[in-house]
Structure formats: structure tokens, C-alpha cells
Amino acid sequence: MNTLETKRYPFEWKNIGDISVGRPNLGQYTTVAIYRLMHFTMRATLLKELGEDKTREIFQESGKLAGIEFCKNKLNIELTLNDFLAELHQKMIDFSIGVLKIEKADIESKSFTLTVSEDLDCSGLPVYGETVCDFDEGFIAGIFHVYTGKEFIVKEIDCWSTGDRTCRFTVNLVK
């Protein structure tokens, strides 16, 4: 995870626009296939143009930006940790991002192990032998950053594309 100081990006949640105005008939939803079509074609192009390391870095940074905006606009950071995680769990189901579960939580050292099953990015993918959820790594780091005010390193250690049926992430404080 890129630990460089986050620059000010020209993106805020409001840039998503008013979907109910723009799509009065088709509504708020599309399919996972269409989401992945955009995501993986973009990934493939970036890999070709910039190489693997830069591609991962870009997806992590954009994931972090998404996590920051998601947390600011959709989550209540005044909640206790357990209540916050419960709200995050429910919101991730509501938005069909995935099913978040906590395996380990060390409150003092602020280190966690999380799993996300039925992940939007990877569940059902063929086995590539490598993790692909760089965007999710950033997304989780962004959410924890807004909630705690601190920087986190998030690393995916298991993924559907490594043959596991759930994505597992370690979340640790940047020292």
C-alpha cells in the first residue's frame, strides 16, 4: 500500500451525481458483469501501458479515495468500533460490495484480519494464482483512515483468484 501523503484529488461523493434524475427508468442498479467489464478492461490496459507495479498502485490509491468518500458519506464515524463494523458490514451488503466478516481484531494495536466473501471484484473468477483486489485494499484502508484518523497498510493475502473462496485482508497501522 502506498504510504505517501494523500494528495487532494478532484473527486467527491457528489461527483457521482443524482442517479434518480439521470436514470428514472433504469434506476440505481446494474450487473456485476458490467462492473467487472469496466474494471478489468481498465486493469488490462493499465497493465499493458504501465506495468504491474504501477497498475496495482493506481488501483490501491483510487480504492483509498473511494473508501474515504464512502466512509464520509455513508458511515457514522461517531459509533463505537463494534457498532461501526456492524454498520460497515450492513452497508457493504446493501451496496452489494461483499459480505464483510471479522476474523481477528486487536483494538490496542489496531490490527485486524478481515474477510470479504462474494467480493464484487473477484468472486467466481478463474484461478490466476495472484490476488487481484488491489482496489479493495485501498478501499478498506480509506475507510479505516477516516474512522481512526490514522494510516493503515492493507494487504490481501487470500483471494478467489488464488483459489480461495473468500478474500482475506490484513489491516495494520502504519508505524
Next chain:
Amino acid sequence: MTQNEKEIISALNETLSALMMGQTAEADLNAQINDPGIEPTLLSLVNNVNSLAFKYEQANDFIKALSTGDLRKEPPARNYLVSSFKQLHANLLHLTWQTQQIAKGDYNQEVSFMGDFSIAFNSMTQSLKDKKKLDEKLILYSKELEFANHTKDKLFSIISHDLKSPFNSILGFADLLYNQYDDFTDEEKKKFILAIKESSKSTYALVEKLFAWSLSQGEGIKAYPQKINLKEITDNKLNLLKNIAATKDISLINRIAPDTFAFADFEMISTVILNLLNNALKFTHKRGDIFIDNCLKDGFVQISVMDNGVGIPSSKIENLFKVNGTYSTLGTSNEKGTGLGLIICKDFVENNSGKIWVDSILDKGSKFSFTLPLV
């Protein structure tokens, strides 16, 4: 097929048969696969079967640990044979964490997408939540019961002390007059009749206060606020007390402004003012002074009764307005009390959305203040 190739295939067959029986053993074919003439496809097959045997052994170790509930065993990395078991392992770790949170008192934990287990687990946490609410209600009822018991004890204590003793003198003097009427002078008879009258009066006052207070503890008392003139009420009560004040040569001064109004129950506030003035008279020495004054504070009218009497020890102030507080004390002329007057004042003031408190310095005097809403 060469002899070497036949040996290789036979060894691989044995390995695969062993795997099917749940046994793990890699085919030891080092000698055979080092043959430079070996077919690459066959070499690849040997490597794959051995890799399968290795991963099978890894998977077996992990699944065995999982089956005994040992969740500390890390799943083998990049072993596709255990993919579903890793998901199970992740779910069990999450359930363990959730159960630990419930043990710490977080009954909001819920399990999603695990079929019957979700239903059972979520029912359990809901029952725990309901039980917690019930326990909290029980604690509340227990406190209310304790308070009610204190109230009852206070009543019985007052009845046994203050209600019975005046009857001693009432009955005693009545008895004397009845049995020995002609033996006493007119002066003596007047004294006995006065004693009966005084005892009857104080007993009647106690019964009135007991009644008012016991009503306020139940659902019986309710304030009926209206616009009341505090100066007029105070003048009326001072008039009632002027004879008692005269016996101790105490001056009573009403400094409440003529147009001082409040929105409160007339009878309740009359009782409060009378009680506070009575107390002031009781605890002020001869030739002392009692003032009653008003001011505006934070949107309320504040009435204060000030005396330069004996004051109250700071250790007693905290319990002054409490049912289970200390019992009453004698006045500067040995006037007796019930211990109920201030408790009634507090109830009545609070029923009218006000507050009551005291500032006092021992041997200097006391200032009892209460607030009422403005009209």
C-alpha cells in the same frame, strides 16, 4: 514403453491408489526420472502426482485440525484442495470473534447468510438482548421498591413517635379533669384545657402533613397551576404566624414585590411558603429576623426565606430533603417537628416544575430558596 516408463507408471498408480485410500506418500522415482531419455510428458506427470500428494497431505493436516475445532492452524497457502474449507475456517473465526463480543455484552451481533445457523444464532442474541432489558427493568423496580419501603418506614416512625405522644397529655389531662374536676381551681382547669388544645392542634397539623405527603407519594397528587400572586400568599401566611413570631419577638419582613406572579398550584405553594416560614421561626432565636424576598433567575421567579438563626451543619444538608434522611430536630424554644415539612416542600415545588435548595452557615442562619415558572 520402456521398462523405466513401466516402473514410473506403476509407482504413480500406487501413489494415486494410496491417495484414494486417504494415505499420503510421494512416489520415490528419483532414479527413474533422472533417465535422460524420459518422455517430458511422463516427467510432468510424475511432478504433478507428487505435487498432488504433497498438497493432499497439507490439506489433510488442515482439515483434521479444523474438524477438532482447532482454528489456530493456518490454512496452507495456494492449495486449491482446501478452498471451501478455508471459507469454512474464515466463517468459524468470524463466529468466534462475534461470540467473544457477545460475551463482552455486545448483543447487536448478527450472523448473515448461514442458513439455519444464522436463524438460531440471531434468535439467541435477541433473547440475550431481551433478558438484558428485563434485568434493567428489575433493577429499576427494585430501586422503586426500596424507596417505597423507606417511605413506609418514615411514616411508621413518625406515627409511632409524633402521633402517639401528644395523646399522652391529651388523655392524661382529660382524665384528670373528668375524675377530679372539682379539685382544681379555674386557673388550673384553664391550663389543662389549653394543654389539651395545644396537643390537639399539633397532632392535627401532623395528620394534615402526613395526609398531604402520603398523597404526593402515590398517584393522588397533581398540580393545577394558575397565575398566583406570591406577595399576597406570603402576606397571608405571615399573618397566620405573627402570634407565634411575637412570642419569640422575631420580626417577619416581606420584601416580595407587589406584582410578583408565578404559574403554579395555589395550595401547594401556600403550603411551601408556610412550611419554610414555620421552619425559620422554629430555628431562629428570640429577637431574630426573618426576611422573604424574590428575584428573577434564568426565566424563573425565585423566592428565598432567610433567617439569622442556628443554621444547619453541612453534614445534614445533603439529607435534608430526603425521605430516608435524618429525623427532625428541636427548635430554639424546643419546638418539635415531624421531619416531613421539607420533604413535602420539595415534592410540591418539583410538581410545579421548580427546584428547592438551601444555603446555610452554622450559627449564622439559613436561606431556603425555591423557583417557580413565570406566568
